[in-house]
Amino acid sequence: MPEKIFRIYNSMTRSTEVVEPAQPGRLRFYACGPTVYSYAHIGNFRSFLTADLVLRTAQAIGWETAYVTNITDVGHLTEDDAADAEGEDRMAKALRSKEGERFANIWDLARYYANTLLSDWQALNLREPDARPRATEHVARQIRDVARLLEKGHAYETAQGVYFSVASFPDYGKLSGNVLATGLDEGVRDVVQDPEKRDPRDFALWKKDPDHLMVWHSPWGWGFPGWHIECSTMAQAYLGESFDLHTGGEDNKFPHHECEIAQAESLSGKPFARYWLHTRFLQVEGEKMAKSAGNFFTVRDLVGPESEGGRGIHPLALRLALISGQYRKPLNFTFDQLLACARHIQRFEEAADLAAQGVARNDPGEDALGEPLARLYEQALAAMLDDLNTPEAIAAAIEGAKRVLRDGRTMGGATARSAQNWLEKINGLLGIVAQETPRTAAKTAGSAAAEEAFAREVEDLLRQRAEARAQRDFQRADAIRDQLAGMQVEIMDAPEGTRWRRQISNPVS
């Protein structure tokens, strides 16, 4: 394979740069994961999907990857040095809410939402990281890092906690441009503040609080770690003091990533991550996604079965919708777009079916698709290598699916093998053709049996309709068609017989 150039926009330098891993051909990167105090929403996943696409693109050009993403299962303070008015953090608040009543304690809640995160992750076809560290499992190392920061004079202790001293790190602000303390000491700081803080910019490394729902013992007594320390500690634990790329949502840029840099570089004296990538927030129907606006969606709100209050959207349709805009621009998530994506997924699935049938038939003939499909794959890859230009890559993928569908049921074995190979490669790059990780066994077994019974029923009706049509009893044939429509089944008459498929559920209805 000729040398491929992978370009991304580096938030640190504010310019698009060629990605050159410190070890050529081996990309080491860290993606900031969520706090597991609730179900992950589609905005969370837009950001995780960006990391997934970096991974897939790097792998597509033959790079090795070391990919680490965390789960934050410690409830952090709503501000760095202050709990909110009730003295609670986000996880404690979730536990106290109506939704939280079913959990025995805070650990139970964190475990539950971490598990739902993983199943949503699989549903949306995100590849697994090499490591998925949890904050609660790395507290000892966080304590060690805080102690070392104290030793090196980058931190100080007060009656309430341990703080990072921003004045000790002159580069503070190099990522976000927030260099001034102006405005930081007003407004929100009137709830609980630590009068011993030396600089309003200083942020908590450790909070002393023996009454918190999650506490650990430390040299500074019982308490819990600050929010920013977990990511820099875990990233350095798994990827080394210095690694290639760090990703997250645009909101992470400040303060979270700025603080990570301060901690990590103060400890190591080396650059932390060399490239920084931030995903912009998405909007929903033109507005900021917010519970109060009624446009707030978790993954399971959309892809969950209707029997469980979901909308029955194909998970890959959601995936496609969330990557249909380039990560660096705001994306307007709309239900029109989601419905269009569901159609595309259906086409990809049909193309895969046709290719599989063609391979099985293995009719003679020239390979009619090898060359054009290879070209379309190169187009898609080139688009992804250009700062993850997903819209262009998807356009090439759709064009390829069209070619496969056009040759359809008449393609020979050679053509079908090319089609199958191409679909696999496109799926490897974009993950929009088929799920790579099989869903959990129990789920599959249960729904497979139901699916089979349903298919038998449909095919029986189709036989009756075929008879009616043969007798030119169109009234009866149309009645059966209506009956199938009532079962959410649409049918396609073709010269070689009638095919059927489930109707795409309309997310708006």
Added chain:
RNA sequence: GGUGACGUGGCCGAGUGGUUAGGCAAAGGUCUGCAAAACCUUGUACGGCGGUUCGAGUCCGCCCGUCACCUCCA
């Protein structure tokens, strides 16, 4: 107030100096008992005003609008 983005046809969304993005929706057509599906055909749009240029959606200035961050957030 400070900082940074963005504004493209009915909708979503690429494109950064000169030649088609793509999709959805819509219209016409082929096929069909009728439909549906599939396939074919059809769109000259770039917030406003000025400027630079042989040529601007693309560069510059101003204005209008939307969004984000500035210690809750992906």
